[in-house]
Amino acid sequence: MHASDSGPGGPNDLTRLIDDAPWSGYQKLVLVWLALVFAVDGLANQSLGITLPAMIADWKVRPDVFAPVTAANLTGVALGSVIGGLLGDRVGRRWALIGSILLFGAATACGALAQQPIELMIIRLIDGLGIGAAIPNGAALISEFTPARRRGRAIAIGMVFIPIGGILAGGLGATILEMLGWRTVLVTAGVVPIVLGLSFIALLPESPAFLLRAGKRQELDRLLARCGIAGTASREFVIPPLEKATAPMRVLLVPEVRRATLLLWGGFFTCLMASYTIFSWVPTMLHMLDFDLTMTSLGLTTFHTGGVIGALFSGLALDRKGFSTTHMALSGVAAILALTLALLLAGDVRAAAVIFPTMLALGFCMSGLHNTLYTLAANTYPTAARATGVGMAAAVGRLGAVLSSFTGVRSLEMGGSFGFFAIVALLLALCGLSGWAARGARPGSGEPSPKRAQA
Structure with missing residues (x-):
């Protein structure tokens, strides 16, 4: 074996082999299955918001009683993201993903048994653990099954199914909430992922890269053959030193990737703070500006609609233009749009024909920006x-x-609509700079070259 054969990028590099091969029908089928995971993840996550008004009426309590329930759900998602990632790197993406789907499916269904908010809070904490754990394992599987030249659009397709799952939750609520009650909605939103998780025991394959690291060579060769990559039994695939690590959390802070890790965290932090500021407070802000309740809901729906389109667009742009160009363009335009909304509303512009298209464009850019960060990670x-x-x-x-x-309500109190969108614009600019710097912190790690991506 030549020295060049044994190094990363050589003919015995498994990642390079998958990158250079065609994107087979089986690999695309795996993407479809994983997109369904993200859809049921969004369905389970949004089921609480859909059923909350009915719970408040049924239990005859104030809305603020449910604040700890929503906080517990968010906390569970955050913890689940970490725990699920660790499990995926230790026991394999396949079983970590199946386990997370079954967990959040069962917990969502069990929410129907709750008789008081404290019980629901505990259930939604467990629910959040499963919801959070599914995301890193689903993203890792998509990345490891997809050639680099198609990876951006593949991750985008997967991620866009999270808001589609939220749309499905809304449709479920509109269809059966009034007729059959909130408990039936939760049972239905839980049973669907359970069925999917059980079917994955027979259908879902393990990641090729994980099989190599785990020493399951025969299983790897069979899987590669299903992906259209035959004749690999005689290859001596090389496992780079970092791939052999047994403490994945430490790998995040080794000198080669430490700076990229910290900058990537900064990008995610600012992006999600900006996104959830919009999700949580735009209806309230619009209501403060004398928009009626129908229009406040329409404003957020418009933002989400732009997000679905933007997520898909960003995947195509990542494959064609690369990470840096796509990420910086989306963050820059998003910051300008947020600042434009700040100036329009500060200037007493209230016309929905002006505000809502700007919100649509902002949702387009922010969802695409979020997708670029997941692709980079x-x-x-x-x-x-x-x-x-x-x-x-x-x-x-x-x-x-x-x-x-806290940032949303404080910005509204201190600066009104101008202060609200000015803070969002600042966060989006910081997100752009963090992601761009993270990409440059580890040469060759963040994107395929656009030229190769178009091959």
């Missing part, structure tokens, strides 16, 4: 720490989401 770390790396970044982002509860 999935490409920054070696197999031994990939799920942990994505999970930790997502967990730090959730801390930003929690803090948005």
Whole structure:
């Protein structure tokens, strides 16, 4: 074996082999299965918000009684992102993902048994653990099954199914909430992921890179053959030193990736703080500006609609233009749009025909920006720490989401609509700079070259 054969990027590098091969029908089928995971993840996560008004009426309590319930859910998602990532790197993405789906499916269904808010709080904490654990393992599997030239769009397709799952939750609530009650909605939202998780025991394959690291060579060769990569039995695949690590959390802070890790965390933190500031407070802000309740809901729906389109667009842009160009363009335009909204509303512009299209464009850019960060995270770390790396970044982002509860209301109190969107614009600019610097912190880790991506 030549020295060049044994190094990363050589003919005995498994990642390079998958990158250079065609994107097979089986690999695309795996992407479809993983997109369904993100859909049921969004369905379970949004089921609480859909059923909350009915619970308040049924239990005859004030809305603020449920604040600890929503906080427990967010806390569970953050913890689950870390724990799920660690489990995925230790026991394999397949079983960590199946376990997380079954956990949040069962917990969502068990919410129907709750008789008081304290019981629901405990259940939603457990629910959040499963919801959070699914994301890093799903993202890692997509990354490891997809050639680099198609990875951006593949992760985008997966991630866009999270808000689609939220849309499904809304449809479920609109269909059966009034007729059958909130308990039936929760049972239905829980049974669907349970069925999917059980089917994955027979259907879902393990990551090729994880099989190599685990020494399961025969299983790896069979899987590669299903992916259209035959004749690998005689190859001596090389496992780089970082791929052999047994303590994935430590890998995140080794000298080669430490700076990238910290900057990536900064990107996730500012991106999710900006996003959840919008999610949580835009309806309230619009109501303060004398928009009626229908229009306040429409404003947030418009933002989410732009997000679905933007997530898909960002995947195509990542594959064609690379990370740096796509990330900086989306963050820059998003910051300008947020600042534009600040100036419009400060200037007493209230026309929905002006405000809502700007909100649509802002949602487009912010969702795409979020997707670029997940793509960067999935490409920054070696197999031994990939799920942990994505999970930790997502967990730090959730801390930003929690803090948005305070930044949103304080910005409204201190600066009104101008201060609100000015803070969002600042966060988006910081997110852009953090992601750009993280990409440059570890050469070659963040993106395939655009030229190769178009091959």
